[in-house]
Amino acid sequence: MHHTPCDKRELLSQFLTFLPKNAVLSEPEDLHPYECDGLSAFRHLPMMVVLPESVAQVQQIMRVCYERRVPVIARGAGTGLSGSALPDDHSVLLSLSKLNRxxxxxxxxxxxxxxxxxxxxxxxxxxxxxxxxxxxxxxxxxxxxxxxxxxxxxxxxxxxxxxxxxxxxxxxxxxxxxxxxxxxxxxxxxxxxxxxxxxxxxxxxxxxxxxxxxxxxxxKPNDIQVLLITFDDVAQAGRAVNTIIESGILPSGLEMMDQLAIRAAEDFCHAGYPTDVAAILLCELDGTTEEVDEHVKKVEQLMQNCGALAVRVAKTEAERILFWKGRKSAFPAVGRLSPDYYCMDGTIPRRHLAAVLTRLNELSQEYNLPIANVFHAGDGNLHPLIMYDANIPGELARTEELGGKILTLCVEMGGTITGEHGVGVEKINQMCDQFASAELQQFHAIKEAFDPLRLLNPGKAVPTLHRCAELGAMHVHHNQLPHSDLPRF
Amino acid sequence: MHHTPCDKRELLSQFLTFLPKNAVLSEPEDLHPYECDGLSAFRHLPMMVVLPESVAQVQQIMRVCYERRVPVIARGAGTGLSGSALPDDHSVLLSLSKLNRxxxxxxxxxxxxxxxxxxxxxxxxxxxxxxxxxxxxxxxxxxxxxxxxxxxxxxxxxxxxxxxxxxxxxxxxxxxxxxxxxxxxxxxxxxxxxxxxxxxxxxxxxxxxxxxxxxxxxxKPNDIQVLLITFDDVAQAGRAVNTIIESGILPSGLEMMDQLAIRAAEDFCHAGYPTDVAAILLCELDGTTEEVDEHVKKVEQLMQNCGALAVRVAKTEAERILFWKGRKSAFPAVGRLSPDYYCMDGTIPRRHLAAVLTRLNELSQEYNLPIANVFHAGDGNLHPLIMYDANIPGELARTEELGGKILTLCVEMGGTITGEHGVGVEKINQMCDQFASAELQQFHAIKEAFDPLRLLNPGKAVPTLHRCAELGAMHVHHNQLPHSDLPRF
Missing domain, CATH: 3.30.465.10 (Uridine Diphospho-n-acetylenolpyruvylglucosamine Reductase; domain 3)
Structure with a gap:
């Protein structure tokens, strides 16, 4: 599927028959902004970038590429974290940024x-x-x-x-x-x-x-309250998450941060977090005023029974926003503490939170790499941030190995290799761990049903069976229903 | 795909190598209970019925049928209303009823x-x-x-x-x-x-x-309350449904019945409905006690502003159950008033409820066939019950024509030809109205991705393009996004 410069010139001039000049980019200096998405470790220049302004233009672009058998990679805002929008030099990068009405x-x-x-x-x-x-x-x-x-x-x-x-x-x-x-x-x-x-x-x-x-x-809910709940033990905080959900209350947000993440966030934006605790939970409750009041009281009581050090309800709207600001800036805040960090994304069944957090701590010590945890605790979506220094020889490789172990742990627990960041190029190998060949084959059949020539975003998200076999991963833990024969903690 | 008696005997004896004798039925008297599902107008004996008791047996049955290219029709409890489980004489009917743990x-x-x-x-x-x-x-x-x-x-x-x-x-x-x-x-x-x-x-x-x-x-919610709201105009009741949803309250049930349905239900099970009103809404609110109290008050007020005749809150748990009993028995209750009835199932965007109910009344008069309406108003899922007498020559045909008009009306309004009863054999022709050939082609491609030999439930749910062309329905109203260029009321 490699194209000659001549193909490229022809394609360019065909695009220019229906696209304005500034909607087709092909000079290297114009292509650079598109060489990666949020997964900046992977970079490649696209052959060309097109920026259609209408559905009809998108259709024409696809018709041209389909006739010429040119692969097309769609790109939104480029904030993806798994390299789904990573271009290559024989594909057209289709930016949807001008379709913004x-x-x-x-x-x-x-x-x-x-x-x-x-x-x-x-x-x-x-x-x-x-x-x-x-x-x-x-x-x-x-x-x-x-x-x-x-x-x-x-x-x-x-x-x-x-x-x-x-x-x-x-x-x-x-x-x-x-x-x-x-x-x-x-x-x-x-x-x-x-x-x-x-x-x-x-x-x-x-x-x-x-x-x-x-x-x-x-x-918009009538009322929103946020509780800041502190613990002197990470596993205890994990168990408290389950206690809240099992009580029948469904918070509109239930986030957890461990000490490394808390200190980084507090240092960065002074959210008012106590820095001497092992973990905090941020629990947001929304609904009618009466419902929220009732739930706040119930969560306070539950958390006291769970051994929480303290429960603080944000007293003002300003304080509520500040509590969230600390959480939302935790990633860049951790970034200030370490030359580099690797943000992981995996899920586990919520009931295994305490056990997995304990295991993450052990892995961190084994690899001698600090891990900051800041994540969507309520739905078991972990975001361990592995802190490392790419300038220290071997540290990147050790980080990647540790990252792989964390994802394997998620799969073993009955969870998944990605919670919300997607597979892209980053986790394509882990798909071989997540799925057995029957499921992968079915994914390929679905792909075939939409795109038999495999022109849309080739090489992403679903590995070939051949690739999995080469990785030696076909002894897969396949994606079993939870509760069947998973380890219990 | 027709099979000789010899094929059938061979298949039978192959099944009996791994299934107990009572798990394979092939005598006509044993097959009769399986000749239809809830859509009793369509009947056909299966070639054979198998009743596996384990996943491994299901796998073996499928392997055998796949090797022999014998079609398989899965059947659950047989309560479906669109004939999805309708057998035919060259297919194996696979009952899942014994997998019931x-x-x-x-x-x-x-x-x-x-x-x-x-x-x-x-x-x-x-x-x-x-x-x-x-x-x-x-x-x-x-x-x-x-x-x-x-x-x-x-x-x-x-x-x-x-x-x-x-x-x-x-x-x-x-x-x-x-x-x-x-x-x-x-x-x-x-x-x-x-x-x-x-x-x-x-x-x-x-x-x-x-x-x-x-x-x-x-x-289970802490508290449940049901409101019975009465109107002297059906369209007004339709508008009231929108008023409730637009207020931000999400009832756990919001059902509507018109006068024909109310009278039938009241006569049948004495639910305490007033029989002199044009329509009733049953609005169920669940949640915490405080939340439910607040919502009950708000709905009462909204309904008074909407011109409701009266709002009654069920005073006891017994009354609440009785209110629902009337609704749940409305179908058989209508059945007592008319020798036959045809239960339709279609959806419309909720905001068109008032207009569609008015139009249904006009259609009922045009065709001189009474229509009782009892339906899930909150999500725009209509169940018009057309009352007819199959013994009056031509009345069944007129009923089916009216039914077709109602479904076309649903599609024109931006809705769908089925809300919850499925397509099966009953509505396969209406799929040609609902979808353009691009969507139907994509459905066939999906089918191909799972079952390239078309052995699973052949002939159901998705019509061939050829069939649609023969029906002359390829001037389709295709399944447009709502709000684009739909008629407004």
Whole structure:
């Protein structure tokens, strides 16, 4: 699938028959901003970048590429953390950034119809005047776009209560690899036919190009309270998470930070966290005033029974925002403490939290690499940050090995190798651990059903069986249902 | 794909090498109970019925049928209303009824791992001792099984707040057409790879055989209140539904009945409904006591502003159950008033309720056939019951024509041809109205990815393009995103 310079010139001039000059980039200096997404360890220049401004242009681009058998890599805001939008030199990078209009916002149906390049936070900003907001809130929400959110099935702090992107999207328009336009989903709760709507979520640009999204909006809660709960033991904090959820209360956010993360965040933005504790939980409760009051009291009581050192309710809106600011800046804050860090993303069944946190601490000591933990505790989505120095010979390799062990641990616990960052190029090898060949084969059959020539984002997300065999990973722990024969802690 | 008697004898004896004698039925008198599902207008004897008792037996059955190229039709409890489980004389009917064990119920993770033949209500009964229940509650929940619920993506009264089956299932084990076992989903909120979990939901036995289901359980609410709200105008009741939802309150059930349905139900089970009103709404609110009290007051006020005649809150648990009993028995109650009735199932965007109810009344007069309306108003899922007499020449044909007009109306309004009953054989022609050829082609490609020989439930749910062309339906209203260029009312 390698192309000659001549092919490239021809492709360029064909694009220019229907795209304005500034919508086609091919000079190296113009291509550099597109050489990586948020996974900056992987970089490559694309052959060319196209920036369509309409659905019709996207369709024309796809038709041209399909006829010429040129691979296409879709790119949203480029904030992805697993390299799903990593270009290569024989592919066209299709940026959806200029498709950035909110087409319709209907406060009565509580929906917004938007183009894929609209930023996640811009939806909430536009809906705010009606007392509505868009629930999924990945940390990158200022920058990331809804098209990318669909491609990665993004989550965020609120997904514990309000679900992932797939739970908040009602319908899609998708341009197929052939250029044909597909209408998927409807305004109704369910649609006849196979569930193509969910299938597009998390498909990382490998099945089609999302060009329009109908999202659900939800009413802003009357009341929100945040509790800061402190512990002198990490495993105890993990058990407290389960106690809250098992009580029947569903917090709108339930986040955990360990001492390294707390100190980094506090030092960075003075959120008012105590720095002498082993772990904190941030528990956000939303709903009607009466409901929130009742739940705050119940959580306070539960946490005292769980051995919490202290429970502090944010007294003012300013304090509540400050509590969250510390959490949200934890990644860059840890970045200040260490020349480099590697942000992991995996999930485990929530009931194993205490055991896994203990094991992470052991692994950290074994590898002599500090791990800061700051994560979505309520849904068991871990984000261990391995701190290392790439300038120390061998430290990067040791970090990657440790990272691999952490993901294997997640799979062994009945969890997954990615919670919300996707597979991309970063975790393609771990897919061989996560799945048996039957599941991988079925993924390839699905791909074939949408893109038999494999022109859409080739080489990402789903490894070939050959690759898994070469990795020697075909003795897989396959993706078993929990509770069957998993180790118990 | 027609088989000789010899083929049948060979198949039978091959099954008997690994199945007990009473697990293979082939005598006509044994086959009769399986000749139809809940759509009794369509009947056909299967070639043979097999009743496996283990996943391994299901795998063996599939291996045998795959090798011999014998089609397989899966059947749950047989309560489906669209003929998804309709057999034919060259297919094996695979009943999952003996796979009926609850394998594990974990109150801490709030999950139950169950076999497909377990009845929907049996899950809630088993979970009840832990204060938990399984939320989706189709009207047939006493009898219908979880495997069938997955195949049809079943809803129920509570799906407005708690979602469809797809929103309440975490993982599946599926036997593929080849006999291979697939592990889909996990205990985590999201799994890497394509979203096979959602894809199996509503796939009507055409992609694989579900042999194990991991369902979510939810805590029973502290408090439940039901309001009976009466109106002297059906369209006004439709607008009131929107007023409630737009206020930000999400009822756990919001059902509507018109006068014909009210009178039938009241006459049948004395639920205490007033019979002189044009329509009633049943609005169920659940949550903490404080939350429910607040919402009850708010709904009362909203309904007074909407011109409701009266709002009655069920005073006792007995009265609450009675209010629901009337609703739940409305179908058989209408059945007592008319020699025959045809239960329709379609959805519309909720904001068009008033206009569609008005139009249904006009259609009823045009065709001189009474229509009783009793339906899930909150999610726009209509169930018009057309009352007719099959003994009057031409009346069945007129009923079917009217039914077709109602479904076309749903599609024109931006809705769908089925809300929760599936497509099966009943609505396969209407799929040509619902979808354009691009979407139908994609459905066939998905089918090909799972079952290239088309052995699983052939001829159901997804029409061939040829069939649509013959119906002359390729001038389709395709399944547009709502709000684009739909008629407004």
């Amino acid at each position: 909110i087409l319709e916002l209907d406060p009565l149906s509580r929906t917004a119809r938007i183009e894929p390049g609209v930023r996640n936070l811009a939806i909430t900003e536009a809906a705010s005047q009606y007392g509505l907001y868009y629930a999924p809130d990945p940390s990158s929400q200022i920058a990331c776009s809804i098209g990318g959110n669909v491609a990665e099935n993004s989550g965020g702090v609120h997904c514990l209560k309000y679900g992932l992107t797939v739970h908040n999207v009602l319908a899609l328009k998708v341009v197929m690899v052939t250029g044909e336009l597909l209408h998927i989903g409807s305004g109704a709760l369910d649609s006849p036919g196979y569930h193509l709507l969910a299938l597009m979520h998390g498909s990382e640009g490998m099945l089609g190009i999302v060009v329009e999204v109908l999202v659900k909006l939800v009413p | 609850i394998l594990e119920l974990d109150p801490l993770s709030r999950t139950a791992r169950i076999e497909p033949g377990v009845r929907n209500l049996a899950i809630t009964e088993a979970a009840s001792q832990y204060g938990l229940y399984y939320a989706p509650d189709p009207s047939s929940q006493i009898a219908c099984s979880i495997g069938g619920n997955v195949a049809e993506n079943s809803g129920g009264v509570h799906c407005l707040k708690y979602g469809l089956t797809v929103h309440n299932v975490l993982a599946l084990k599926v036997v593929m057409v080849t006999g291979e076992l697939l592990h889909i989903g996990s205990g985590a909120l999201d799994s890497p790879g394509y979203h096979l979990l959602a894809l199996m939901h509503g796939s009507e036995g055409m992609l694989g055989i579900v042999v194990e289901v991991l369902v979510k359980l939810v805590p």
